[in-house]
Amino acid sequence: MNGAPLQQKVVISNPQGFHMRPMAAFAQLAARFESSVKVSREGQSVNGKSILDLMLLAAAQGTELTVEVTGADAKAALDALVGLLKTPPEDDSPEPSI
Numbered sequence: 288m289n290g291a292p293l294q295q296k297v298v299i300s301n302p303q304g305f306h307m308r309p310m311a312a313f314a315q316l317a318a319r320f321e322s323s324v325k326v327s328r329e330g331q332s333v334n335g336k337s338i339l340d341l342m343l344l345a346a347a348q349g350t351e352l353t354v355e356v357t358g359a360d361a362k363a364a365l366d367a368l369v370g371l372l373k374t375p376p377e378d379d380s381p382e383p384s385i
Contacts, residue, residue, distance in 0.1 A: 291357075292355045292356060292357040292361070293355070293356050293357075293361045293362060293365045294353055294354060294355040294356070294365075295353070295354055295365060295369050296351055296352070296353050296354075297351070297352050297353075297354060297369055297372045297373060298349065298350070298351050298352075299346050299347070299348055299349065299350045299351075299352065299372070300348065300373070300375070301348060301375070302348050303348070304345075304346055304347040304348050304350070305341070305344065305346035305347075305350070305352070305372075307338075307342075309371075309372075310338050310341045310342065311338055312371060313326075313335065313341065313368065313371055313372070314335065314336055314337060314338040314341060316367055316368060316371055317335045317336045317364070317368060318336045320356075320358070320360050320363065320364035320367075321358050321359050321360050322356045322357055322358025322359065322360050322361045322364045323336075323356070323357050323358055324336055324354070324355070324356050324364060324368065325354075325355045325356075326341060326344060326352055326353070326354055326355075327352065327353040327355065328344045328346060328350060328351070328352050328353070331343070331344065332355075335354065335368070352372070354368050354369055354372070356368070
């Protein structure tokens, strides 16, 4: 499957937005795939394998991002990356009082 790019829109639901920890996890996961990964917001498109590029999107809660993947493992990459973006963050739960 090297043909047309696959893409999916995702709305950022994390109250902290698409911040450093999820960006790092996204870039690391994207780097595991052979396919190229682009993430777009309002006409601005960046390399999804670069945390520095992802920072340029400044995606707050409610922002719609488009993930576009092209290459041999595009379907698996798109599924994994969109799944990561939709997963609620573990670190946003309140700390237990001691």
